[in-house]
Amino acid sequence: xxxxxxxxxxxxxxxxLDRCNGCGACATACAVENNVPPANTSATERTGxxxxxxxxxxxGRQFPQNRAVYIPISCQQCGEHTPCVSVCPQNAxxxxxxxxxxxxxxxxxxxxxxxxxxCPFHARYFxxxxxxWPDGMEATLNPDVSIRMRGVxxxxxxxxxxxxxxxxxxxxxxxxxxxxxxxxxxxxxxxPEKAIxxxxxxxxxxxxxxxxxxxxxxxxxxxxxxxPKVYYRSDRAWVxxxxxxxxxxxxxxxxxx
Amino acid sequence: MDxxxxxxxxxxxxxxxxxxxxxxxxxxxxxxxxAIGLCLVKGLNQTNMDNRFAFGLWxxxxxxxxxxxxxxxxxxxxxxILRRDELRAVINSAVxxxxxxxxxxxxxxxxxxxxxxxxxxTFWHPNVHSMLTEVTFCxxxxxxxxxxxxxxxxLRNRQLRKVPSFLVFEGELHKVMPVLAAVGTFLSFFHxxxxxxxxxVLQGRPFxxxxxxxxxxxxxxxFILSAIATGPAFVLLTTSIVSKxxxxxxxxxxxxxxxxxxxxxxxxxxxxxxxxxxxxxLNQTAPRSGxxxxxxxxxxxxGSWVLVVEIVILGLVPALxxxxxxxxxxxxxxxxxxxxxxxxxxTNRLVMTIQTxxxxxFKFEPFMTYWPSWQEVATFLFVIxxxxxxxxxxxxxxxxxxxxRELQKY
Numbered sequence: 001x002x003x004x005x006x007x008x009x010x011x012x013x014x015x016x017l018d019r020c021n022g023c024g025a026c027a028t029a030c031a032v033e034n035n036v037p038p039a040n041t042s043a044t045e046r047t048g049x050x051x052x053x054x055x056x057x058x059x060g061r062q063f064p065q066n067r068a069v070y071i072p073i074s075c076q077q078c079g080e081h082t083p084c085v086s087v088c089p090q091n092a093x094x095x096x097x098x099x100x101x102x103x104x105x106x107x108x109x110x111x112x113x114x115x116x117x118x119c120p121f122h123a124r125y126f127x128x129x130x131x132x133w134p135d136g137m138e139a140t141l142n143p144d145v146s147i148r149m150r151g152v153x154x155x156x157x158x159x160x161x162x163x164x165x166x167x168x169x170x171x172x173x174x175x176x177x178x179x180x181x182x183x184x185x186x187x188x189x190x191x192p193e194k195a196i197x198x199x200x201x202x203x204x205x206x207x208x209x210x211x212x213x214x215x216x217x218x219x220x221x222x223x224x225x226x227x228p229k230v231y232y233r234s235d236r237a238w239v240x241x242x243x244x245x246x247x248x249x250x251x252x253x254x255x256x257x
Numbered sequence: 258m259d260x261x262x263x264x265x266x267x268x269x270x271x272x273x274x275x276x277x278x279x280x281x282x283x284x285x286x287x288x289x290x291x292a293i294g295l296c297l298v299k300g301l302n303q304t305n306m307d308n309r310f311a312f313g314l315w316x317x318x319x320x321x322x323x324x325x326x327x328x329x330x331x332x333x334x335x336x337x338i339l340r341r342d343e344l345r346a347v348i349n350s351a352v353x354x355x356x357x358x359x360x361x362x363x364x365x366x367x368x369x370x371x372x373x374x375x376x377x378x379t380f381w382h383p384n385v386h387s388m389l390t391e392v393t394f395c396x397x398x399x400x401x402x403x404x405x406x407x408x409x410x411x412l413r414n415r416q417l418r419k420v421p422s423f424l425v426f427e428g429e430l431h432k433v434m435p436v437l438a439a440v441g442t443f444l445s446f447f448h449x450x451x452x453x454x455x456x457x458v459l460q461g462r463p464f465x466x467x468x469x470x471x472x473x474x475x476x477x478x479x480f481i482l483s484a485i486a487t488g489p490a491f492v493l494l495t496t497s498i499v500s501k502x503x504x505x506x507x508x509x510x511x512x513x514x515x516x517x518x519x520x521x522x523x524x525x526x527x528x529x530x531x532x533x534x535x536x537x538x539l540n541q542t543a544p545r546s547g548x549x550x551x552x553x554x555x556x557x558x559x560g561s562w563v564l565v566v567e568i569v570i571l572g573l574v575p576a577l578x579x580x581x582x583x584x585x586x587x588x589x590x591x592x593x594x595x596x597x598x599x600x601x602x603x604t605n606r607l608v609m610t611i612q613t614x615x616x617x618x619f620k621f622e623p624f625m626t627y628w629p630s631w632q633e634v635a636t637f638l639f640v641i642x643x644x645x646x647x648x649x650x651x652x653x654x655x656x657x658x659x660x661x662r663e664l665q666k667y
Binding site for chain 1: 300302307308370372375378382383386388389390393546548619
């Protein structure tokens with residue numbers, strides 16, 4: 001399907017959990033790229049702004065069978081029945097038809113947090129505090145991304161600022177579509193293990209589309225029917241089993257271990 | 258001191274005693290103003306809500322008081338549309354309670370949102386697919402309707418009646434009261450339903466998500482039913498409390514009986530639908546979302562006992578008391594059943610708000626708990642204090658119970 005000017009894309013990523021070593025470079029790069037302020041001294045792990053969080057999960061077994069996996073979790077960019085889009089009372093959550101990216105419009109957000117209650121991935125964050133940077137650190141702010149105020153919700157948008165920059169570059173070169181190499185989110189760039197593959201899932205030539213269809217690729221909470229565009233993969237069966245929502249299965253697995 | 262303002266022919270306590278009664282509530286309200294000020298100035302970091310518990314005590318309060326405030330529209334519907342004239346004895350009181358509940362909820366919502374000054378955005382660029390948009394529109398309009406319904410009650414005050422134009426205005430307002438009651442009923446059906454819909458549409462939260470009819474999940478209809486079933490019971494409860502506190506007979510027992518009968522049969526219907534809904538949800542809707550429904554009740558304190566308490570003890574039991582003609586003759590039984598029914602609707606709203614958010618969605622996440630901060634509790638108490646003060650003033654100076662003067666003769 002094509003618009004008059006650009007090809008419509010459906011951006012997504014595939015995260016190889018067997019490669020992720022939990023270093024957190026992705027989360028750091030994300031915060032720097034998107035002008036996420038340093039945590040307030042009163043903030044807790046439940047009131048911080050972590051567009052991309054890396055969660056350590058154990059298989060629940062005792063040594064020497066104990067194994068762990070690090071799972072980077074950001075907005076899963078749902079494609080169907082996107083829970084946060086339909087609930088927002090004032091259209092502050094937007095899906096870009098050109099990219100399929102779900103974005104927050106902080107300038108329009110009322111801060112009612114209904115979208116947060118709706119999100120099964122807990123990928124939305126509320127600004128509980130005024131954003132503050134230590135003196136001098138303002139100079140490191142990314143001029144392409146606006147900072148958010150207290151009282152609004154924010155979340156991962158696949159570094160939409162980078163997509164806009166890529167689009168501007170393509171336009172300057174007289175091209176209709178962007179060069180895929182020009183649009184790579186900060187987390188993908190930063191990962192030292194190259195665990196994240198990003199691209200247009202609708203483009204069969206893209207690495208991301210191929211990886212999303214590979215064996216052992218999966219999505220979290222797929223049965224909820226929200227069609228996330230963030231895929232994961234692992235060759236370990238116990239890691240893949242983490243994807244479904246059945247908490248009781250976790251307990252029986254742990255007890256077996 | 259304030260005798261010229263007091264309702265003619267009504268027995269009211271001395272000014273000093275009245276002020277003594279108001280003093281603790283005023284102190285509670287002052288504490289609430291302090292807490293509200295802190296939240297508005299310093300932000301919602303003053304609460305114990307967080308990214309997981311995006312909703313807390315306040316949303317529970319909003320849902321609960323709006324359900325209890327349904328007595329206003331439903332009594333109006335029974336009186337003006339279904340012509341149950343006996344309810345004229347409590348309609349004024351029901352309107353004041355409704356106004357208190359709705360205005361209290363709107364006030365707390367204004368503190369609860371991160372950017373209250375942007376509240377008008379919902380009207381400017383509304384998302385018509387959002388249940389919250391519908392709730393915002395309906396509650397705003399219905400609060401206006403309640404204010405207009407409150408106005409003639411105020412204008413009938415002894416001193417205000419002396420102004421001829423007020424009297425004429427009040428008479429004109431009275432003529433349109435059935436229209437207002439119809440508008441109020443229409444609006445209320447929708448926003449009570451949409452408040453349930455808020456949760457029922459949450460596809461990402463299998464504990465709250467329900468199938469439904471057309472665009473409405475079953476919680477839409479269950480919230481309407483539970484609100485109209487509990488509203489009359491809450492009118493009964495408040496009337497009996499006011500009667501006890503003021504030491505005055507306010508309505509004939511037949512009025513209590515009618516309210517109880519209406520509540521009772523509606524509760525029976527509600528409990529029936531709620532039970533069917535629960536069975537379908539646990540056996541079909543939740544498993545389809547990849548969830549084993551037993552995990553909903555695997556985390557304490559939200560064990561399966563919550564279902565039994567909500568549906569049986571706080572639903573079926575008060576319903577059976579209400580529909581029994583023998584029990585209905587006894588006020589203590591009616592008050593007990595009203596308390597149970599009111600707690601029942603509050604439990605339902607608590608479960609939908611708090612348990613929905615507490616349950617983990619990821620397999621590897623823990624169950625999370627939340628306890629409100631003193632600022633949240635004080636804001637909650639502010640609404641209670643505001644309600645008691647406004648109601649006390651209304652009871653002292655306005656004719657809330659038309660049968661009162663007549664009953665005092667006996």
